[in-house]
Amino acid sequence: MIRPIICKELLENLLxxxxxxxxxxxxxxxxxxxxLFVGKYGQQSDDYWRKTNRNLAGLREQSDRLYQLxxxxxxxxxxxxxLTLCVEGFEKSLPNCLRFDVFTSDLPEVxxxxxxxxxxxxxxxxxxxISLVLSFVVLVFTYDCICGEKETGTxxxxxxxxxxxxxVLIAKYFGVTFTVGIPLLVGxxxxxxxxxxxxxxxxxxxxxxxxxxxxxxSFLYLSIFVLLGMFVSSRTAHSANSMVVLLLVWxxxxxxxxxxGRIISDLSARAPTAEELERKLAEVGDQVSxxxxxxxxxxxxxxMSTNPNxxxxxxPARARLKTAGANAKNAALEGHHNKTLxxxxxxxxxxxxxxxxxxxxxxxxxxxxxxxxxxxxxxxTKQYQASLKEYIRSKDLEDPNSLHLIFPEEGCAxxxxxxxxxxxxxxxxxxxxxxxxxxxxxxxxAIWDIGLLMLFNLVFFAAAFVSFLRYDVR
Amino acid sequence: xxxxxxxxxxLLNLMTFKFAVGTILCVVLMAVFMPILAKDYEExxxxxxxxxxxxxxxxxxxxxxxxxxxxxxxxxxMLSAFSEGLEKRVGNSATIExxxxxxxxxxxxxxxxYLSIFSVFDASLIFKIVISVLAxxxxxxxxxxxxxxxxxxxxxxxxTARHQVLLGKLLAGLMVLVVPITIAFIxxxxxxxxxxxxxxxxxxxxxxxxxxxxxxxxxxxxxxxGLLFSCLARRSAISLVLGLFVxxxxxxVIPNGSVYLSAQILPPExxxxxxxxxxxxREAMSSEISRGQPPRTGDWSESDTGDAFGNYYVKRxxxxxMEDNQKRYxxxxxxxxxxxxxxxxxxxxxxxxxxxxKQLADNLSRLSPICLYDNAMSMLAGTNIASFQSFIKGVxxxxxxxxxxxxxxxxxxxxxSFFTTYTKEEMEQSPKNTADPPSLDLSDxxxxxxxxxxxxxxxxxxxxxxxxxxxxxxxxxxxxxxxVRYDVR
Numbered sequence: 001m002i003r004p005i006i007c008k009e010l011l012e013n014l015l016x017x018x019x020x021x022x023x024x025x026x027x028x029x030x031x032x033x034x035x036l037f038v039g040k041y042g043q044q045s046d047d048y049w050r051k052t053n054r055n056l057a058g059l060r061e062q063s064d065r066l067y068q069l070x071x072x073x074x075x076x077x078x079x080x081x082x083l084t085l086c087v088e089g090f091e092k093s094l095p096n097c098l099r100f101d102v103f104t105s106d107l108p109e110v111x112x113x114x115x116x117x118x119x120x121x122x123x124x125x126x127x128x129x130i131s132l133v134l135s136f137v138v139l140v141f142t143y144d145c146i147c148g149e150k151e152t153g154t155x156x157x158x159x160x161x162x163x164x165x166x167x168v169l170i171a172k173y174f175g176v177t178f179t180v181g182i183p184l185l186v187g188x189x190x191x192x193x194x195x196x197x198x199x200x201x202x203x204x205x206x207x208x209x210x211x212x213x214x215x216x217x218s219f220l221y222l223s224i225f226v227l228l229g230m231f232v233s234s235r236t237a238h239s240a241n242s243m244v245v246l247l248l249v250w251x252x253x254x255x256x257x258x259x260x261g262r263i264i265s266d267l268s269a270r271a272p273t274a275e276e277l278e279r280k281l282a283e284v285g286d287q288v289s290x291x292x293x294x295x296x297x298x299x300x301x302x303x304m305s306t307n308p309n310x311x312x313x314x315x316p317a318r319a320r321l322k323t324a325g326a327n328a329k330n331a332a333l334e335g336h337h338n339k340t341l342x343x344x345x346x347x348x349x350x351x352x353x354x355x356x357x358x359x360x361x362x363x364x365x366x367x368x369x370x371x372x373x374x375x376x377x378x379x380x381t382k383q384y385q386a387s388l389k390e391y392i393r394s395k396d397l398e399d400p401n402s403l404h405l406i407f408p409e410e411g412c413a414x415x416x417x418x419x420x421x422x423x424x425x426x427x428x429x430x431x432x433x434x435x436x437x438x439x440x441x442x443x444x445x446a447i448w449d450i451g452l453l454m455l456f457n458l459v460f461f462a463a464a465f466v467s468f469l470r471y472d473v474r
Numbered sequence: 475x476x477x478x479x480x481x482x483x484x485l486l487n488l489m490t491f492k493f494a495v496g497t498i499l500c501v502v503l504m505a506v507f508m509p510i511l512a513k514d515y516e517e518x519x520x521x522x523x524x525x526x527x528x529x530x531x532x533x534x535x536x537x538x539x540x541x542x543x544x545x546x547x548x549x550x551x552m553l554s555a556f557s558e559g560l561e562k563r564v565g566n567s568a569t570i571e572x573x574x575x576x577x578x579x580x581x582x583x584x585x586x587x588y589l590s591i592f593s594v595f596d597a598s599l600i601f602k603i604v605i606s607v608l609a610x611x612x613x614x615x616x617x618x619x620x621x622x623x624x625x626x627x628x629x630x631x632x633x634t635a636r637h638q639v640l641l642g643k644l645l646a647g648l649m650v651l652v653v654p655i656t657i658a659f660i661x662x663x664x665x666x667x668x669x670x671x672x673x674x675x676x677x678x679x680x681x682x683x684x685x686x687x688x689x690x691x692x693x694x695x696x697x698x699x700g701l702l703f704s705c706l707a708r709r710s711a712i713s714l715v716l717g718l719f720v721x722x723x724x725x726x727v728i729p730n731g732s733v734y735l736s737a738q739i740l741p742p743e744x745x746x747x748x749x750x751x752x753x754x755x756r757e758a759m760s761s762e763i764s765r766g767q768p769p770r771t772g773d774w775s776e777s778d779t780g781d782a783f784g785n786y787y788v789k790r791x792x793x794x795x796m797e798d799n800q801k802r803y804x805x806x807x808x809x810x811x812x813x814x815x816x817x818x819x820x821x822x823x824x825x826x827x828x829x830x831x832k833q834l835a836d837n838l839s840r841l842s843p844i845c846l847y848d849n850a851m852s853m854l855a856g857t858n859i860a861s862f863q864s865f866i867k868g869v870x871x872x873x874x875x876x877x878x879x880x881x882x883x884x885x886x887x888x889x890x891s892f893f894t895t896y897t898k899e900e901m902e903q904s905p906k907n908t909a910d911p912p913s914l915d916l917s918d919x920x921x922x923x924x925x926x927x928x929x930x931x932x933x934x935x936x937x938x939x940x941x942x943x944x945x946x947x948x949x950x951x952x953x954x955x956x957x958v959r960y961d962v963r
Binding site for chain 2: 017018021025036089090093094095108109110111115116117118119124132133136140144238239240241243244245247248251252255256258259260261262263264265266267270271273274275340341343344347348370371374
C-alpha cells in the first residue's frame with residue numbers, strides 16, 4: 001500500500017507549479033555554482049603553485065650553507081582543494097599564509113583577494129544551496145502534506161480504508177523525499193558534469209568518496225526539514241497556519257541562530273586583542289631580559305661580538321638566552337592563536353542547536369575545508385618545523401668545525417659557526433607538502449555531527465508520528 | 475469607502491493566527507537579541523575607554539618630541555545594535571606617525587581572523603527577515619484569498635470602484651504591519667536604554683526616528699510585492715509560492731550575486747603590484763636620504779629604554795653626536811613626511827579600487843529592497859564606510875596639526891629636544907646623575923575632536939529611501955494594473 005501512495009504523491013507534486021519553480025531555481029543555482037567554481041579554481045591553483053615554487057626556489061638558494069636553511073623564512077600557503085566545490089567553509093576570509101623559520105613562526109595571516117569592505121558573501125557552494133534554498137523548498141512541499149489533504153477531504157477517504165496511519169506517514173515522507181530528490185540529483189549531476197568536463201579540476205577516488213559522503217549528509221539534513229514540515233502540518237488544521245509556523249521556524253533555525261554565533265563567541269570566549277598580545281610579548285621580553293641580568297643563563301650571555309675569538313663571548317650562555325627568548329615568544333603567540341581558535345569554535349558550538357550549523361560543520365569536517373583546514377595546516381607546519389630542525393641537527397653533527405649550538409640568532413651562526421656552514425644537497429632537505437586527511441579520519445571528525453543530525457531526524461519523526469496518530473482527519 | 479474596507483481588513487488580519495505568531499516571534503526575538511547586542515556594545519565601549527585612557531597615560535610619559543605617536547580610537551557607534559554594518563570588519567583605530575599617513579585598514583588584520591566564519595548579526599535582521607516574511611504572509615491572500623472565499627465578487631457587485639478596494643487593502647496591510655514594527659522598535663529602544671553606558675543625544679533620536687521611517691517604507695514595499703502576486707494569481711497557494719520565491723531571490727540571490735559580480739568586474743589591485751610600488755618608493759627614499767644625509771661622526775654613550783609608546787630616546791651623548799643628530803633629523807624628518815604622502819598615494823589607489831568595487835556592488839544590489847533597507851539602516855547607524863572615511867579624514871587633519879606643533883616646538887626638527895632630553899648646559903656641566911628626566915609638557919598639544927555630521931548622513935540616506943518609495947509606487951501601480959483586469963468570479 002505504501003508504494004501506490006508514494007507514486008501518487010510523486011505524480012501530484014511533479015505536475016505542480018512549485019515543483020517547476022523549484023527545479024528551475026535549483027538547477028540554475030547548481031550550474032552557476034559549477035561555472036563559478038571552475039572559473040576560480042584554475043586561477044587559485046596556478047597562484048598556489050607559483051607561490052610554492054617561489055618558496056622552494058628561495059629554499060634551494062639557502063642550501064649552500066646549512067645554517068641559512070635554519071633562518072630562511074618560508075612562506076606556506078594553504079592548498080586550494082577541489083572539495084571547496086561542495087563546501088567552501090569561508091576559506092577566502094580565513095588565514096591562508098603561514099610564515100616561519102625553524103625556530104619561530106608568525107601568526108597565520110589572511111592573504112587573499114577579497115575586499116574587507118564588501119559584505120561577506122557566501123560562495124555558492126553545495127552546502128549553501130542545500131542548507132538555505134533546498135530546505136526552504138522542502139518546507140514549501142511539506143507544509144500542506146497533511147492539513148492540505150484534510151482541507152480537500154482526501155485524507156479521510158484514504159484513512160477510511162484499512163491502511164495504518166504510520167504507513168501513510170512513511171509513504172508521504174518518501175514521496176516528498178523523492179520529489180525533492182529529483183531536482184537535487186539533477187542539479188548535482190549538472191554541476192559535476194560542468195566541473196569534470198573542465199580541464200582544471202582533477203577528482204580522484206578519495207574525493208569521489210567524500211563527495212558521496214557529503215551527498216548522504218545532505219539527505220540527512222533535508223530529511224530533518226521534511227519531518228519538521230510533516231510534524232507542523234499534522235499539528236494544524238489549516239495549511240495557511242502551518243505555512244506561517246514553518247516559515248518562521250525556518251527563519252529562526254537557518255538564518256537567525258547561525259548569525260548569533262559571532263556575538264555569543266564575543267561574550268563567552270573573547271580572545272585577546274592585538275594590543276593585548278603586544279603587551280604580553282613586551283612583558284615576556286622584559287622577563288627574559290631580567291633573567292639575563294640576574295645571570296640565569298650564564299655569564300655574559302648578553303655579550304655578542306662579531307669576532308669569534310673574543311674571550312668575552314660565551315656561546316652556550318647566549319644559546320640558552322636566545323632559546324629562552326624564542327620559546328617564551330612562541331608560547332605567547334601559540335597561546336594567543338589557540339584562544340582565537342577557541343573563540344571561533346565556541347561560537348559554533350553554542351549555535352549548533354540549529355541543524356544548519358551542524359550540517360555545515362559536518363560537511364567541512366568531511367571535506368577538510370574551512371577552519372579545520374587552517375588548523376590542519378598549522379599542525380602540519382609545526383611537524384615540518386620539527387623535522388627540518390632534526391635534519392639540520394643531524395647534518396650539523398657531521399661537521400667537526402661547528403659548535404653544534406642550534407639557537408635562533410643568525411649573527412652568531414654566521415660569525416661563531418654555531419651551526420655548520422657546509423653546503424647540503426637540496427634533494428635531501430625535507431620540503432613542506434600539505435597532505436589531505438584520509439576519508440576515515442574525516443568521518444571520525446564528523447561522527448558527532450552525523451549522530452546529531454540522525455538524532456534530529458528521530459526526534460522529528462517521533463513528533464510527527466505521535467501528532468499524526470492523534471490527528472482529527474474529518 | 476476606502477476607510478471602511480481598510481478597517482474591515484485590519485480587524486480581520488489582527489485576529490488571525492499568522493499575525494499573532496509573527497508579532498509574538500518579533501517580540502521574543504527582540505527581547506532575546508537586544509540585550510546580547512547591547513552587552514556587546516558595552517564591552518566594546520569599555521575597551522574603547524580603556525584604550526583612550528592608556529593612550530593619554532602614555533602621552534604623559536613622553537620625553538622627546540619624536541616619540542609623540544598617539545593612537546586615535548574611533549568610539550563604537552551607539553546604534554550599531556540596530557545595524558552592525560562594517561563596525562567589526564574595519565579597523566577602529568589609527569596611529570599618528572611622522573612617516574606614515576593613517577588610512578582605513580581591515581580589522582581582521584588586528585583582530586581574530588577566524589571569526590569570519592560567522593555572518594553579521596544585528597537587530598535589523600529581525601526586520602529584514604522576520605517582518606518581511608510576515609508582510610508576505612499578510613499580503614499573499616489579500617486578493618486571491620478573497621476571490622477563493624467568494625467575498626471579492628460580493629464587494630465589487632456594488633458601486634465600489636476597484637481602486638478603492640485596492641487602496642483599502644493597502645492601507646489595512648500597512649496598519650497591520652505597523653503594529654509589530656512599532657512594538658519591536660520600542661522594545662529594542664527600552665532594552666538599549668536600560669543599559670547605563672548608553673546615552674542618546676538629540677541627533678541620535680533623529681536617526682532612530684529615520685530608522686523607524688525606513689523600516690516602515692521597506693515593509694510596505696514588501697507588502698506591495700505580496701499584493702502584486704496576489705493580484706496576478708487566481709489561487710492563493712500559487713501567489714504564496716511566487717511571493718516566497720521572489721523573497722528568496724531578494725534575500726539570498728541578489729545580495730550575494732551583486733558582491734560576486736562586482737568582485738569579478740572590478741577586481742582589486744593585486745598585493746604583488748602594490749608591494750612592488752611600495753618597494754620602489756622605499757628605494758627612492760633611501761637613496762635620497764643617503765645622498766643628502768651627513769655621515770655619522772659622533773658617538774652616544776648611553777641610551778635608555780622606557781619612553782612612551784615603547785620607543786627610545788637618547789639620555790646622554792657627546793657634543794659631536796648631538797650636533798650630528800640635529801643636522802640628521804632636520805634633514806631626514808621632513809623627507810620622511812614627504813615620502814609618507816607618496817606611500818599613502820599607493821595605498822590610496824588600492825583603497826580607491828576597493829571603494830569602486832563596493833560602489834558597484836551597492837548599485838547592483840539596489841535591485842533588492844532588502845539591500846536598499848540595509849544600506850539606509852547602516853548609514854543611519856553610522857556604521858557604513860562613509861562614517862569610517864570621515865573618521866580617517868579627521869585623523870589626517872589632526873596628524874597635520876600635530877606635525878605643525880612639533881615643527882614649531884623643535885624649530886623644524888632641528889632642536890635637541892626632538893631626540894634627546896640632554897641639553898647643552900647639562901653637557902657642559904656633565905653631572906653624574908642618572909635620574910629619569912622629566913616628561914615633556916604637552917598641555918598645548920592639539921586635541922582630536924570627532925564630530926558626526928547629521929546633515930551629511932541625512933543627505934546620504936535620501937537616495938536609498940527615495941528608491942524604496944519609488945519601489946513602493948511601482949509595485950503598487952503594477953498590482954493595480956493587474957487588479958483592474960482581475961477576474962473576480
